[in-house]
Amino acid sequence: MDHVRRGEALSDGAQFRQVAPVRLYQRIVEQIEQAIVRGDLKPGQRLPSERELVTQFGASRPTVREALRVLESDGLVRSRPGDPNGPEILPYSSAGLTKQMTRLVQFDNVSMAELISFRMILDGSASSLAARLRSEEELSAMERTIAVMSEAIEKGYEEFSKADVAFHEAVAVASRNSLIEVCNQVVRGAVLGLISDKVAHAHNSAALMRESLRHHQEVLEAIRAGDGQAAARISRRKLYEYYAGYVPENERGPLLALVEDEEG
Amino acid sequence: MDHVRRGEALSDGAQFRQVAPVRLYQRIVEQIEQAIVRGDLKPGQRLPSERELVTQFGASRPTVREALRVLESDGLVRSRPGDPNGPEILPYSSAGLTKQMTRLVQFDNVSMAELISFRMILDGSASSLAARLRSEEELSAMERTIAVMSEAIEKGYEEFSKADVAFHEAVAVASRNSLIEVCNQVVRGAVLGLISDKVAHAHNSAALMRESLRHHQEVLEAIRAGDGQAAARISRRKLYEYYAGYVPENERGPLLALVEDEEG
DNA sequence: CGTTATTACTGGCCTGACCAGTAAGCTCAC
DNA sequence: GTGAGCTTACTGGTCAGGCCAGTAATAACG
Numbered sequence: 001m002d003h004v005r006r007g008e009a010l011s012d013g014a015q016f017r018q019v020a021p022v023r024l025y026q027r028i029v030e031q032i033e034q035a036i037v038r039g040d041l042k043p044g045q046r047l048p049s050e051r052e053l054v055t056q057f058g059a060s061r062p063t064v065r066e067a068l069r070v071l072e073s074d075g076l077v078r079s080r081p082g083d084p085n086g087p088e089i090l091p092y093s094s095a096g097l098t099k100q101m102t103r104l105v106q107f108d109n110v111s112m113a114e115l116i117s118f119r120m121i122l123d124g125s126a127s128s129l130a131a132r133l134r135s136e137e138e139l140s141a142m143e144r145t146i147a148v149m150s151e152a153i154e155k156g157y158e159e160f161s162k163a164d165v166a167f168h169e170a171v172a173v174a175s176r177n178s179l180i181e182v183c184n185q186v187v188r189g190a191v192l193g194l195i196s197d198k199v200a201h202a203h204n205s206a207a208l209m210r211e212s213l214r215h216h217q218e219v220l221e222a223i224r225a226g227d228g229q230a231a232a233r234i235s236r237r238k239l240y241e242y243y244a245g246y247v248p249e250n251e252r253g254p255l256l257a258l259v260e261d262e263e264g
Numbered sequence: 265m266d267h268v269r270r271g272e273a274l275s276d277g278a279q280f281r282q283v284a285p286v287r288l289y290q291r292i293v294e295q296i297e298q299a300i301v302r303g304d305l306k307p308g309q310r311l312p313s314e315r316e317l318v319t320q321f322g323a324s325r326p327t328v329r330e331a332l333r334v335l336e337s338d339g340l341v342r343s344r345p346g347d348p349n350g351p352e353i354l355p356y357s358s359a360g361l362t363k364q365m366t367r368l369v370q371f372d373n374v375s376m377a378e379l380i381s382f383r384m385i386l387d388g389s390a391s392s393l394a395a396r397l398r399s400e401e402e403l404s405a406m407e408r409t410i411a412v413m414s415e416a417i418e419k420g421y422e423e424f425s426k427a428d429v430a431f432h433e434a435v436a437v438a439s440r441n442s443l444i445e446v447c448n449q450v451v452r453g454a455v456l457g458l459i460s461d462k463v464a465h466a467h468n469s470a471a472l473m474r475e476s477l478r479h480h481q482e483v484l485e486a487i488r489a490g491d492g493q494a495a496a497r498i499s500r501r502k503l504y505e506y507y508a509g510y511v512p513e514n515e516r517g518p519l520l521a522l523v524e525d526e527e528g
Numbered sequence: 529c530g531t532t533a534t535t536a537c538t539g540g541c542c543t544g545a546c547c548a549g550t551a552a553g554c555t556c557a558c
Numbered sequence: 559g560t561g562a563g564c565t566t567a568c569t570g571g572t573c574a575g576g577c578c579a580g581t582a583a584t585a586a587c588g
Contacts, residue, residue: 021345023540025333037370049569060542062326065570066333069289073334074367081285081570082550092371100361101443103338106301107356110442117393118443125385125522132521176518178372179382183447228521254440257396257492258389287571313538324573329539345539346581 024059028067031057036076036089043091047077052086098186105190113251115191116243120236120258122184123168127231130174131223138174142220145170149216153209160209161192167216171223195246212242288323292331295321300340300353307355311341316350358446365450377515379455380507384500384522386448387432391495394438395487402438406484409434413480417473424473425456431480435487459510476506 035041048056053064068087071077075096079087104110130138145167152159168188172181215238222231240259244252299305312320317328332351335341339360343351369379394402409431416423432452436445479502486495504523508516 025540029337037367051569062329062543063541065326066330068570069330069334070337073293073337074364079570080550081548082568083570084551084568086569092368094368097361097364097368100364104356104358104361104443104446114441114443117441121385121389121444125389129381129518129521133518177378177381178374179368179378179451180385182368182372187443254393254397257393289571315538325575327572332539343539344581345579346537347539348537348582350538 024063025066025070028053028057028059028064029070032067032071033076041089043089045089046085047087047089049086094182094186097182098189101186102190102193105194111247111251112191112194112243113247113254115187115194116239116247117254117258119184119187119191119243120239120255122180122187123171123239124232124236124258126168126172126175126177126180126184127219127223127235128228129177129180130171131226131228131231133176134174134223138170139224142167142170142174142223146213146216146220149209149213153206153213157209160212164212164216171219174223191243212238215241288327289330289334292317292321292323292328293334296331296335297340305353307353309353310349311351311353313350358442358449361446362450362453365447366454369451369454375515376455376458377511377518379451379458380503380511381518381522383448383451383455383507384503384519386444386451387435387503388496388500388522390432390436390439390441390444390448391483391487391499392492393441393444394435395490395492395495397440398438398487402434403488406431406434406438406487410477410480410484413473413477417470417477421473424476428476428480435483438487455507459507476502479505 032041032047041047047053047068050061050064050068053068054061057064068077068079072079072087075093076090077087078090105115134142145163149160149163149167152163165188168184169181172184175181215234218234219231219238222228222234237259240255244255247255296305296311305311311317311332314325314328314332317332318325321328332341332343336343336351339357340354341351342354368374398406409427413424413427413431416427429452432448433445436448439445479498482498483495483502486492486498501523504519508519511519
């Protein structure tokens with residue numbers, strides 16, 4: 001008879017968590033990832049060559065390469081054939097975030113409504129914060145993008161859209177919050193990616209562009225005046241009017257909720 | 265003399281975009297990715313074995329494996345050693361998004377202030393939307409988490425914190441926006457990860473937990489009443505009071521801006 | 529008929545090799 | 559001397575083939 005009965009021995013001891021087998025290539029990824037996060041490896045610096053890494057990690061080249069491919073697909077490093085300096089550490093880019101968010105949209109049935117709702121929240125908040133925190137330089141940067149938009153009306157939607165994005169980017173920068181900046185950028189990209197073909201045709205009219213310009217000017221006015229609430233409200237409503245057409249009517253509830261927020 | 269002068273031949277023709285060399289493994293990743301996005305491969309289904317993929321793609325095993333490792337790190341498939349059915353197509357998970365957003369926080373020197381500011385925006389918006397959109401079931405789900413919080417006070421901070429998270433999760437779900445849900449989850453995790461040690465000691469007092477509980481109850485009341493503005497305002501102020509101590513005084517401006525928003 | 533052992537696969541990992549690039553350093557004509 | 563061109567010693571990209579440990583369907587067994 002065993003002194004320790006089966007199934008009971010560990011039932012009230014330490015808590016264990018599930019473990020997954022860790023592959024060799026994952027260990028390598030972790031180490032390099034950590035080195036980058038810690039700052040031991042800075043953008044522009046080079047990793048040792050694959051063959052050198054093989055000896056340092058004590059793994060075979062295919063294994064090291066699997067790790068490098070993962071890091072590369074995550075946007076952390078870049079390998080160039082023939083480069084005698086080895087793989088390069090890349091500066092941070094939101095490309096990976098964009099990829100994942102795009103995937104979220106394509107996959108998880110994230111509806112256009114949710115996307116635009118999120119955009120309204122982010123852009124509204126950015127405008128609100130910008131109204132309170134903007135410096136004079138940032139304010140004039142916004143004014144410049146508005147001027148460019150104005151001139152771009154006759155050059156067609158392509159140019160106009162670029163200036164439009166530049167304005168929102170300037171507002172996001174003035175909000176002094178890089179999370180807002182990056183997320184807004186990503187969501188904007190996802191929205192545009194999903195409807196770019198339609199929007200190019202629908203909005204390629206001077207009248208619509210002039211209206212959009214007027215809306216942007218209103219937002220800018222509110223930001224200049226330091227009126228965060230107004231900036232957010234106008235910004236949200238503008239986005240709603242611009243994009244509501246791409247959302248099925250029965251899904252517009254959440255969007256309207258955001259527009260009507262802060263109203264009388 | 266050449267009939268086509270150098271450097272001018274293409275200067276006013278079609279526009280070309282920069283190209284990057286495409287590796288074999290990337291082509292494989294793309295094909296499988298596309299098949300999943302198109303729905304040709306559904307979660308639970310299996311990919312052919314590596315050796316079978318080798319013949320189908322006409323590439324070598326290391327190359328096929330590099331592709332699989334990338335897909336695996338993206339959370340699209342999972343390979344299990346010895347599984348005769350081949351790699352499994354996984355259901356969508358926000359793990360990839362979480363990973364990338366965590367990277368953004370670690371990498372891009374996102375400050376505590378930005379993190380909390382973003383959290384206030386997301387949580388406030390979630391509360392606001394939940395106030396308008398919540399179903400009865402979702403409301404009672406929130407009530408249950410509040411009840412758990414109340415009971416957890418005497419069990420210590422660990423338990424209390426879990427129930428706290430559950431409440432915010434319930435609110436996020438009721439906001440009907442999975443982007444808010446995921447982003448909020450990530451940011452919350454990042455914040456807690458940065459201060460968990462400090463907060464465990466500082467907040468492990470029944471008095472502080474009771475105060476936190478009261479705040480949560482206020483938010484719940486506003487959501488029950490359908491008052492989106494109040495829900496957002498209370499939610500934001502609660503977060504500010506809870507976390508402001510971890511932000512250097514000279515960086516609290518943006519946070520206060522969000523609290524004072526919608527006041528007066 | 530249920531249980532156990534077999535077997536034919538799976539993925540994880542390695543060795544060794546070939547090729548096409550790159551860039552530093554060398555050569556050589558000017 | 560100095561610049562243009564060539565050599566060379568690397569780099570990463572890809573392949574072929576092999577060994578091992580693990581899995582699960584199946585065959586053999588009680």
